[in-house]
Each structure stands twice: as structure tokens, then as C-alpha cells.
Amino acid sequence: MKGIAFGFMVLAVCLGILGMIWGIQMAASQDHTLANAHAHLNLIGWVGFALYGLYYHVVPSAAQGRLPRLHLVVSVLAVGTIAPGIAIVKSGGGDALAILGSFLTLASALIFLFTVIRSRAA
Numbered sequence: 001m002k003g004i005a006f007g008f009m010v011l012a013v014c015l016g017i018l019g020m021i022w023g024i025q026m027a028a029s030q031d032h033t034l035a036n037a038h039a040h041l042n043l044i045g046w047v048g049f050a051l052y053g054l055y056y057h058v059v060p061s062a063a064q065g066r067l068p069r070l071h072l073v074v075s076v077l078a079v080g081t082i083a084p085g086i087a088i089v090k091s092g093g094g095d096a097l098a099i100l101g102s103f104l105t106l107a108s109a110l111i112f113l114f115t116v117i118r119s120r121a122a
């Protein structure tokens with residue numbers, strides 16, 4: 001595995017480990033207030049990034065060009081805003097970061113959809 005596939009996979013594992021540590025912290029403190037943020041970190045970061053990485057590895061033509069790099073950047077921004085944004089909301093704060101993260105997550109998914117469709121033609 002190399003290139004963008006490797007980048008997504010390394011980030012997936014790192015985000016998965018971060019999610020595990022956060023889950024252990026919640027269990028140890030018996031405070032699950034931020035469980036929604038934890039779940040989004042695991043789903044988008046660990047699962048989503050791993051699936052993206054596997055796709056780019058299995059379909060190397062999809063990993064070519066600027067679009068996959070844009071996908072990686074938008075995905076990192078998405079998970080980096082949605083999980084903290086949800087945590088802020090669940091802690092009584094405003095929802096601006098969670099909303100931004102939601103739109104970035106949608107943008108990431110749309111970029112991936114376009115990438116999958118584009119790679120079919122290649």
C-alpha cells in the first residue's frame with residue numbers, strides 16, 4: 001500500500017486508536033456525555049478513512065490526480081471539525097463547528113462518489 005491509500009489507512013488507524021482511548025476514558029470516568037462525538041470520530045475517522053484507503057488501494061486508477069488529495073484534505077478537515085463540534089454542542093456550547101463539520105463530511109462523501117464514478121470510466 002502506498003500513496004493516498006497509505007495516507008488514508010495510517011490516519012484511519014491513528015483515529016481509531018484515538019477513538020479507543022477516548023472510549024476508555026469515558027468508561028473509566030463513567031461519563032458518556034460525549035458518546036455521540038466519540039461515535040462520529042470512530043465512524044468517520046476509523047471506518048470511513050479505512051474504507052477510502054482500501055478503495056484507493058484496490059482501484060489504483062482512482063488514486064491518480066489531484067482529486068484524491070483534495071479528498072484527503074477535506075476528509076481530515078471534516079473529522080477534525082465534526083467530532084470536536086459535536087463535543088462542544090453536547091457540552092452546552094454553540095453548534096457552528098458541528099455544522100461546518102457536517103458540511104465538510106458531506107463534501108468528502110460527494111468527492112468520493114465522484115471519484116468512484118470517475119474510476120469506473122478509467
